[in-house]
Amino acid sequence: MSVTAPQGFEAAGVAAGLKSTGKPDxxxxxxxGPLKAGAAVFTSNRAKANPILWSQEAIKDGTVEAIVLNSGxxxxxxxxxxxxxxxxxxxxxxxxxxxxxGDVLVCSTGLIGTGDETFRARVLAGTExxxxxxxxxxxxxxxxxMTTDTVPKxxxxxxxxxxxxxxxxxxxxxxxxxxxxxxxxxxDAVLTSEEADAHLRAATRVSFDRLDSDGCMSTNDQVxxxxxxxxxxxxxxxxxxxxxxxxxADLAVQLQADAEGASHSITIEVVHAATEEDAVEVxxxxxxxxxxxxxxxxxxxxxxxxxxxxxxxxxAFDPYDVDVWMNGxxxxxxxxxxxxxxxxxxxxxxxxxxxxxxxxxxxxTIRTNDLTHDYVHENSAYSS
Amino acid sequence: MSVTAPQGFEAAGVAAGLKSTGKPDxxxxxxxGPLKAGAAVFTSNRAKANPILWSQEAIKDGTVEAIVLNSGxxxxxxxxxxxxxxxxxxxxxxxxxxxxxGDVLVCSTGLIGTGDETFRARVLAGTExxxxxxxxxxxxxxxxxMTTDTVPKxxxxxxxxxxxxxxxxxxxxxxxxxxxxxxxxxxDAVLTSEEADAHLRAATRVSFDRLDSDGCMSTNDQVxxxxxxxxxxxxxxxxxxxxxxxxxADLAVQLQADAEGASHSITIEVVHAATEEDAVEVxxxxxxxxxxxxxxxxxxxxxxxxxxxxxxxxxAFDPYDVDVWMNGxxxxxxxxxxxxxxxxxxxxxxxxxxxxxxxxxxxxTIRTNDLTHDYVHENSAYSS
Numbered sequence: 040m041s042v043t044a045p046q047g048f049e050a051a052g053v054a055a056g057l058k059s060t061g062k063p064d065x066x067x068x069x070x071x072g073p074l075k076a077g078a079a080v081f082t083s084n085r086a087k088a089n090p091i092l093w094s095q096e097a098i099k100d101g102t103v104e105a106i107v108l109n110s111g112x113x114x115x116x117x118x119x120x121x122x123x124x125x126x127x128x129x130x131x132x133x134x135x136x137x138x139x140x141g142d143v144l145v146c147s148t149g150l151i152g153t154g155d156e157t158f159r160a161r162v163l164a165g166t167e168x169x170x171x172x173x174x175x176x177x178x179x180x181x182x183x184x185m186t187t188d189t190v191p192k193x194x195x196x197x198x199x200x201x202x203x204x205x206x207x208x209x210x211x212x213x214x215x216x217x218x219x220x221x222x223x224x225x226x227d228a229v230l231t232s233e234e235a236d237a238h239l240r241a242a243t244r245v246s247f248d249r250l251d252s253d254g255c256m257s258t259n260d261q262v263x264x265x266x267x268x269x270x271x272x273x274x275x276x277x278x279x280x281x282x283x284x285x286x287x288a289d290l291a292v293q294l295q296a297d298a299e300g301a302s303h304s305i306t307i308e309v310v311h312a313a314t315e316e317d318a319v320e321v322x323x324x325x326x327x328x329x330x331x332x333x334x335x336x337x338x339x340x341x342x343x344x345x346x347x348x349x350x351x352x353x354x355a356f357d358p359y360d361v362d363v364w365m366n367g368x369x370x371x372x373x374x375x376x377x378x379x380x381x382x383x384x385x386x387x388x389x390x391x392x393x394x395x396x397x398x399x400x401x402x403x404t405i406r407t408n409d410l411t412h413d414y415v416h417e418n419s420a421y422s423s
Numbered sequence: 424m425s426v427t428a429p430q431g432f433e434a435a436g437v438a439a440g441l442k443s444t445g446k447p448d449x450x451x452x453x454x455x456g457p458l459k460a461g462a463a464v465f466t467s468n469r470a471k472a473n474p475i476l477w478s479q480e481a482i483k484d485g486t487v488e489a490i491v492l493n494s495g496x497x498x499x500x501x502x503x504x505x506x507x508x509x510x511x512x513x514x515x516x517x518x519x520x521x522x523x524x525g526d527v528l529v530c531s532t533g534l535i536g537t538g539d540e541t542f543r544a545r546v547l548a549g550t551e552x553x554x555x556x557x558x559x560x561x562x563x564x565x566x567x568x569m570t571t572d573t574v575p576k577x578x579x580x581x582x583x584x585x586x587x588x589x590x591x592x593x594x595x596x597x598x599x600x601x602x603x604x605x606x607x608x609x610x611d612a613v614l615t616s617e618e619a620d621a622h623l624r625a626a627t628r629v630s631f632d633r634l635d636s637d638g639c640m641s642t643n644d645q646v647x648x649x650x651x652x653x654x655x656x657x658x659x660x661x662x663x664x665x666x667x668x669x670x671x672a673d674l675a676v677q678l679q680a681d682a683e684g685a686s687h688s689i690t691i692e693v694v695h696a697a698t699e700e701d702a703v704e705v706x707x708x709x710x711x712x713x714x715x716x717x718x719x720x721x722x723x724x725x726x727x728x729x730x731x732x733x734x735x736x737x738x739a740f741d742p743y744d745v746d747v748w749m750n751g752x753x754x755x756x757x758x759x760x761x762x763x764x765x766x767x768x769x770x771x772x773x774x775x776x777x778x779x780x781x782x783x784x785x786x787x788t789i790r791t792n793d794l795t796h797d798y799v800h801e802n803s804a805y806s807s
Contacts, residue, residue: 086734086742086758116730118743118759151727152760255714256735258727329713329794330639330802337803343535343642346500350470351640358470359502374470375502376536410713410803412796418714419721 041193043177044204045227047071047267051172052183055165057111057149057158063183064111065165068223069136069173070104074268077103078236079144080243082260088115089125089154090145094261097129097141101232103265104138107169108146108184108221109162110208115147115258117154124159131163135170146221146261148186148208181206184221187417192293196282200272201228203282207290220247222262222290227270228279238280239264246287249319252298252408254327262287295406300413303335305390306406313399317354321394322405324348332410335390340383342370345392356396364393425577427561428588429611431455431651435556436567439549441495441533441542447567448495449549452607453520453557454488458652461487462620463528464627466644472499473538474529477509478645481525485616487649488522491553492530492568492605493546494592499531499642501538508543515547519554530605530645532570532592565590568605571801576677580666584656585612587666591674604631606646606674611654612663622664623648630671633703636682636792638711646671679790684797687719689774690790697783701738705778706789708732716794719774724767726754729776740780748777 042050050068057064070077079098081091097103107128114121125145133140172178181191185208192207209220230238243262264283274282295304307325312318325331328348334341342363350358359374368383370376390409408414426434434452441448454461463482465475481487491512498505509529517524556562565575569592576591593604614622627646648667658666679688691709696702709715712732718725726747734742743758752767754760774793792798 084731084734085736086730113727116727116743116755116758116760118757151725151731152755253713255712255728256731258731258734328639329637329798333799333802336799339803341535343497343500344639346470347468347535347640347642350468350642352469359500371500371536373502374500376500410799412799414713415717415720415794415796415799418717418794419723 041177041181041195041204041206042068042223042225043175044195045202045225045267047227047269048225049173049175050180051169051174051178052180053165053168053172055161055168057109057161063179064109065162065169066108066180066183067132067166067169067173068106068180068225068265070265070267072267074229074266075102075104075142076230076232076235076266077101077264078232078239079261079263080239082257084256084258086258088113088147088259089117089121090114090147091259091261092122093125093129094144097144102142103144104142105132105136106144106146106223106263106265107132107166109165110148110184110186112149112153112158113147113151113259114154115151117152121154124154124162128162128166131166132170135167144263148184148221148259151258184208187299189297192290194286194289196286198274198278198282201226201270201274203286205286205290207294209294220260220294224264224286226264227267229268229271229273230266235264235266238283241280242283242287245284246291249404250291250295250406251323251326252295291406295408298408299417300411301408302411303388303390303409305335305392305408306404308391308393308404310393310395310402311399312396312401313355315401315403318401318403319405320352321349321354321396322403324352325392326405326407329410335385336409336411338385340365340370340380340385345394346371346374349394354396355398360397362395366391425561425565425579425588425590426452426607426609427559428579429586429609429651431611431653432609433557433559434564435553435558435562436564437549437552437556439545439552441493441545447563448493449546449553450492450564450567451516451550451553451557452490452564452649454649454651456651458613458650459486459488459526460614460616460619460650461485461648462616462623463645463647464623466641468640468642470642472497472531472643473501473505473509474498474531475643475645476506477513478528481528486526487528488526489516489520490528490530490607490647490649491516491550493549494532494568494570496533496537496542497531497535497643498538499535501536505538508538508546512546512550515550516554519551528647532568532605532643535642568592571683573681576674578670578673580670582658582662582666585610585654585658587670589670589674591678593678604644604678608648608670610648611651613652613655613657614650619648619650622667625664626667626671629668630675633788634675634679634790635707635710636679675790679792682792683801684795685792686795687772687774687793689719689776689792690788691776692788693778693780694786695783696780696785697739699785699787702785702787703789704736705733705738705780706787708736709776710789710791713794719769720793720795722769724749724754724764724769729778730755730758733778738780739782744781746779750775
């Protein structure tokens with residue numbers, strides 16, 4: 040299993056009754072060492088769930104023994120009772136594992152405002168059951184973190200004597216500053232927690248942070264990297280970072296492909312921007328434009344909506360010197376019509392939009408989805 | 424008719440073949456004076472349509488003789504040919520009216536990229552026909568500016584010896600920095616162009632600029648105020664501004680009520696903010712949150728999505744000291760659950776969300792709509 044592909048990790052997922060469907064909803068990943076290094080990045084939303092508030096403190100010493108994750112309830116805006124639930128979860132896991140509670144990270148996902156006594160009891164019982172079920176094959180941990188995900192998301196990268204594994208969940212609220220995304224990454228490479236932190240921030244910056252499915256930022260996002268060092272191999276820094284970027288990008292694409300209700304996976308490539316920040320700003324503005332997203336759903340190559348979205352940014356560009364391609368067809372040259380829109384075939388799920396700002400040499404790629412009837416339906420009928 | 428309710432104005436709307444439906448699509452409003460003062464505000468989108476580029480220059484001297492408006496084509500991203508079309512439109516109107524082309528404003532709305540020779544010929548012919556049809560009863564000008572609007576929008580305010588009239592169109596892309604919105608306001612009060620400009624900016628700031636239906640900013644927005652002075656009455660400044668705010672707010676609510684595909688008109692009132700800017704930022708963040716908007720469509724009082732949206736702002740607030748009401752029911756107190764969501768009835772079209780930031784004394788109200796199947800349908804099937 041993905042997070043136990045590297046040596047030194049055990050994991051499990053169990054059903055604790057948090058999901059009304061009876062599906063698995065509590066997962067535990069344990070680092071058996073010898074190293075217990077770790078790093079984590081969190082949602083930039085100022086409204087942070089209790090597990091985020093807890094984990095932000097727990098990660099500060101760079102030591103992570105284990106991580107407990109639940110679906111079926113976000114434990115966000117549940118007051119001090121909710122924070123105590125998170126604290127008790129870490130303590131229960133620590134007690135059973137013989138480690139310090141301050142070295143146990145906690146993640147939750149589900150409906151905001153969910154976190155009552157029943158929730159607490161089930162999370163604690165699930166934590167116990169998952170720890171009892173820990174195994175080197177991973178025990179289906181990736182299934183226990185799913186919410187509206189239709190498929191589990193896992194990825195493995197084999198380096199030169201070391202391995203990176205990862206699992207992710209996220210199907211809605213995929214926006215930067217992460218998404219409603221829980222990701223656990225593991226490696227048996229030998230790294231310090233400072234190195235892990237630097238690699239993790241670099242990798243998420245160009246992967247998860249450039250996935251913007253619906254522009255909505257979650258309260259519960261967390262991406263953690265646990266380092267066991269069990270391979271005994273100290274990796275080349277560049278090689279490790281490249282491997283971590285590959286795992287994160289692979290998981291991000293899986294999240295995009297499974298985004299709630301989406302019928303198109305849209306890749307927006309911005310080229311010849313003055314700066315990378317400009318490229319990201321432009322890509323994100325297009326990715327968040329509901330009119331553009333609805334047009335793609337309708338297989339309408341409406342490049343005017345792309346330009347209107349670019350015009351809302353502060354990026355360096357001349358609106359009358361921009362080129363736009365859609366699925367390889369140059370529909371706009373220098374801010375005017377080029378090839379007829381009839382030439383663009385938007386029926387494939389994979390959709391590419393390329394924007395040339397003619398303002399410099401920087402590039403960025405933002406991934407998003409279209410705005411569909413199913414998106415509206417899932418997010419109106421399903422409380423998440 | 425609205426824009427001819429004040430003395431000194433004539434208007435007309437004609438069908439020039441720009442709309443495939445054969446409905447009216449070119450309007451002209453003429454100021455017969457004695458004053459010819461005017462002011463205008465424009466989209467803040469950096470991608471501006473040709474009529475915006477023209478009108479921004481034309482308004483600089485504060486003199487406006489007439490305004491020509493067309494639906495059925497935005498004349499945006501149509502290159503220098505498109506700019507010449509706008510220029511020729513102003514010249515044709517000026518010639519027929521015996522005024523300077525530099526005192527004729529031009530507005531266009533419709534599909535971006537539309538502005539070929541056929542478009543030009545029809546706009547010019549329509550301008551001639553509308554001028555020939557000018558009348559003090561307005562001649563249905565408000566009908567000729569409609570696009571996906573289902574009803575015309577007009578408003579009149581009678582002051583003490585003076586009158587303000589207005590017409591508006593806009594049904595999609597209603598976002599700040601205006602919207603896909605064309606508005607013509609007229610008054611027979613005696614005002615200088617500087618006074619008109621100050622009143623117009625103050626009124627749009629708290630009306631049209633706080634209407635954010637779908638977060639998308641248009642390339643063609645223009646709100647103009649034409650001053651004839653024909654009443655001979657110099658108004659009290661505060662009374663005039665209050666009247667203008669009332670007309671603009673009335674038109675803004677009409678635009679909101681007719682927003683493409685919407686099933687709820689949502690009023691987001693932010694109170695006890697540290698500053699008005701904070702209140703606007705918070706209201707706008709909620710208004711643009713697709714998950715919140717889809718929940719309202721589904722009659723789901725999902726206050727967690729309100730808090731998650733507030734958390735993305737830089738406004739002064741403590742996420743655990745915020746109160747939220749939905750249709751009068753206090754669903755969240757101090758960042759925790761209060762009344763059960765079952766108590767909230769979201770079936771009425773009019774929906775009120777009240778957010779208390781407990782951070783100061785400033786207030787702002789943002790108006791938006793829900794995210795519906797019909798919104799997705801209209802904007803995927805209809806190229807605009």
